[in-house]
Amino acid sequence: MFGWFVKGATSRVRTTRYPAHDETAPGVTPGRPVETTCDNELLAIGLAATCPTGAIKPAAFKTTADISRCVHCMACTRGENTMSWQADYRWAKWVGDNARRAARHRPFRKSLHIRVVDTGSCDAVLSEIKQLVKPYYNMHRLGFFITPTPRHADVLMVAGPVTSQMRLALLKTYAAMPEPKWVMAVGNCAISGCVFAPSFIANGSVAGVIPLDVQVPGCPPPPLAILHGLLLLTGREAEMPPVDQPLGGTP
Amino acid sequence: MTKFPSSELRNFAEQCQSFGPVEMLPQSDSLVAVVNCPSEVLKSLAEFLVHSLQYNFGSLVVEAPPNQWKLIYLFYGRENPSLVQLWVYLKSDHPRVDSISDKIHSADWHERQAEDLFGLVFTGHPRLGDFVLHEEWPEGVNPMCTGFSATHPVKEQVVDPAWRPARILETPGAFLMPIGPVYADYYESAQFFLETVGEDVVRMIPRFFFKYRGVEKLAEGQPWQRVLLMAERFSGTSAIAHSTALCAALEQIYQIQPPPRALGLRLILAEIERIRHHFAVLSDICHASGMSVPSAQMDILEEQALRLSGQCAGHRYLYGWVTLGGLNRDMTLTALDTIARETQLLAKASATIHSALQFTSSFLDRFEGVGAISAAGARELALVGPIARASGVRTDLRLMLPYGPYAQDTGFLAMTEPLEQEGDGYARIRVLFAEIQQSVKLIDATVAALPTGPVRVEAGGVRGQSAFGWAEAPNGAAFHYVRLDAQGCVQRYQIATPSFANWHGFHIAAENFAFQDFPIMMASFGLSIAESDR
Numbered sequence: 001m002f003g004w005f006v007k008g009a010t011s012r013v014r015t016t017r018y019p020a021h022d023e024t025a026p027g028v029t030p031g032r033p034v035e036t037t038c039d040n041e042l043l044a045i046g047l048a049a050t051c052p053t054g055a056i057k058p059a060a061f062k063t064t065a066d067i068s069r070c071v072h073c074m075a076c077t078r079g080e081n082t083m084s085w086q087a088d089y090r091w092a093k094w095v096g097d098n099a100r101r102a103a104r105h106r107p108f109r110k111s112l113h114i115r116v117v118d119t120g121s122c123d124a125v126l127s128e129i130k131q132l133v134k135p136y137y138n139m140h141r142l143g144f145f146i147t148p149t150p151r152h153a154d155v156l157m158v159a160g161p162v163t164s165q166m167r168l169a170l171l172k173t174y175a176a177m178p179e180p181k182w183v184m185a186v187g188n189c190a191i192s193g194c195v196f197a198p199s200f201i202a203n204g205s206v207a208g209v210i211p212l213d214v215q216v217p218g219c220p221p222p223p224l225a226i227l228h229g230l231l232l233l234t235g236r237e238a239e240m241p242p243v244d245q246p247l248g249g250t251p
Numbered sequence: 252m253t254k255f256p257s258s259e260l261r262n263f264a265e266q267c268q269s270f271g272p273v274e275m276l277p278q279s280d281s282l283v284a285v286v287n288c289p290s291e292v293l294k295s296l297a298e299f300l301v302h303s304l305q306y307n308f309g310s311l312v313v314e315a316p317p318n319q320w321k322l323i324y325l326f327y328g329r330e331n332p333s334l335v336q337l338w339v340y341l342k343s344d345h346p347r348v349d350s351i352s353d354k355i356h357s358a359d360w361h362e363r364q365a366e367d368l369f370g371l372v373f374t375g376h377p378r379l380g381d382f383v384l385h386e387e388w389p390e391g392v393n394p395m396c397t398g399f400s401a402t403h404p405v406k407e408q409v410v411d412p413a414w415r416p417a418r419i420l421e422t423p424g425a426f427l428m429p430i431g432p433v434y435a436d437y438y439e440s441a442q443f444f445l446e447t448v449g450e451d452v453v454r455m456i457p458r459f460f461f462k463y464r465g466v467e468k469l470a471e472g473q474p475w476q477r478v479l480l481m482a483e484r485f486s487g488t489s490a491i492a493h494s495t496a497l498c499a500a501l502e503q504i505y506q507i508q509p510p511p512r513a514l515g516l517r518l519i520l521a522e523i524e525r526i527r528h529h530f531a532v533l534s535d536i537c538h539a540s541g542m543s544v545p546s547a548q549m550d551i552l553e554e555q556a557l558r559l560s561g562q563c564a565g566h567r568y569l570y571g572w573v574t575l576g577g578l579n580r581d582m583t584l585t586a587l588d589t590i591a592r593e594t595q596l597l598a599k600a601s602a603t604i605h606s607a608l609q610f611t612s613s614f615l616d617r618f619e620g621v622g623a624i625s626a627a628g629a630r631e632l633a634l635v636g637p638i639a640r641a642s643g644v645r646t647d648l649r650l651m652l653p654y655g656p657y658a659q660d661t662g663f664l665a666m667t668e669p670l671e672q673e674g675d676g677y678a679r680i681r682v683l684f685a686e687i688q689q690s691v692k693l694i695d696a697t698v699a700a701l702p703t704g705p706v707r708v709e710a711g712g713v714r715g716q717s718a719f720g721w722a723e724a725p726n727g728a729a730f731h732y733v734r735l736d737a738q739g740c741v742q743r744y745q746i747a748t749p750s751f752a753n754w755h756g757f758h759i760a761a762e763n764f765a766f767q768d769f770p771i772m773m774a775s776f777g778l779s780i781a782e783s784d785r
Binding site: 003004005007008011014025026027028029030031052053071072073074075078116117118119120121122123124125126127128129130131134135136146148149160161163164165166168169173194195196197198199200201202219220222 | 384385387388394399400401402403404405407432433435436437438439440460461462463464465466468469476477480481484485486487488490531534542544545547548550551553554557558559560561562563565566567568570571579580607610611779780781782784
């Protein structure tokens, strides 16, 4: 046992410095397609057609990309015309109503307790959520904790396209949480159903079942994006800046 | 493709004749035997295959009518490297066939699944119903049947409030403890009913398919490109294995062979995926036994593997690489060098942790002799992957039915299957550690000998109709069956996943142990529910 103590004590600190500083290590995010200028509309339509999930929309002289539909297949980065690709991770977005948003800071500024429900996710999303309590991301330092019971939870994190057979469990978990409570959809399956829903067995969006406050897009969203979602909920981070603004720093 | 002497298969054909009027269909691949067999002969022939010739039951694929039912019973050899398919035809108005699961226990869940999804009746099966589709699903609606709409939501039926799960144990003081589908931390959704009279778990009854997304139904009528997106994403932690298996099936239908460089790169990606998966499982194992420092050390390695994938392959879970005819893009020399260098470091660090764990008695106490599965038990339930290997049963498809780069007889891939005999939790841990080392060796050898050239060949027209593709996923053997129409749209898709096979054997490990061992058993199995539920 003493050996483990020494091993633990002598391992250097690995934890990311986000949100105080940007994380720049390679491989922390798959990146996302961003607005790209095209020489003419025909090229824009052609580029949009490469996307199998309709995440890219053509416009005059440019294409726009919707990260909440992107499945990171990278089809738009092959071929002659390619989408611009940006390796950021501040992807979380507030989608709940504004009154709730204005009221959120007071009780939740410092700390959140989180309950995770898997409603048909692909395991990769859960694996990324797990990374948050592991050494590299360690969300405990920011006051975020996973709680075993919904009675203690402030935030419900939902992953997966809400299958029929998990809907009841999701509703019961939500009902068991005390007010005020917040719901976060993690991953594109939970936001739009991605490649799996809507279908005969899955609803395809958390918002169709319970009121949704924050969505974290990605397939799967990297741990930093999920962390950004939690910080957004506490009001300690702002939403994703528009593409033409420079990245970096907390607002 | 390596050709094996098919003398065993010829012998097999002769032996088949003694069971009844069966017909061998000619195959282009000497690994594969297809037997057209009447439903009366099915049971005795399947029994002969499994119990005399040491075949594993792989999958039961059902093709629904318009014209007739076609059932494909898939077996793969543990001793002989070959794949045997038994084809059984049933009249469209008579969806009944004898159950084989009283003789071949591993077919049990496959039959229950086919009953729920297709409405086929397996006469003699002791327990049908309430498997894939739970109590809210209306009776008599079978989603996989032709004519059922994949997009139209089904009206759920009202559940009888008196409904209770079936119980087996009836004795004074017996009670049933339900666990799940929502867990204390972030485990995937599944339910386990533990029946007990005190401390020990007497019966463990799992309930899966809370996460059933109907991937196989959604695939119907879609172009293969779309199905490939689903094959990658239905179990995100084994994306490369499942996309490789689907593409292997498609490549047989299109009759193309990916270029050697693509095969080499597929091997590298598959082994990185295996390394990451095993790190995650080992971390969960250490966490379940309360070893926080080793668990954190494994977590560090897991995130390093994820960042390595992100840096060199552009995606942390390696999405968007494998495609029909090879790969979507090539890997740069720098990326390959980084992979070779970094995986060596990961292997070294994991070996250090392994050797330290071997001398940590509080860790060993929780795993030695716990959740043991005998070799006979593993064979009977056709367990696959690291779990079967820990019980001394060879099931590695990379060696048994070598595909892609594993089939290249070049000597540098002299790989051995790590085998243990005890079958307990500790044996499973040793197998996982040994496989990490072996994967790193495979990556190293492949990077050093990677040929140059293109990474993709263009596919011509559809040449065949249906095929099986397979791959050794991190959890074990995965088989993908696919049938295409002339335009390249998928008409029928079925996946047999390793987690599905292994969850079937989980009760052996969990029963007759105390409650507090249950999380440890679950961690040491390290299975995915997304993969099993599809």
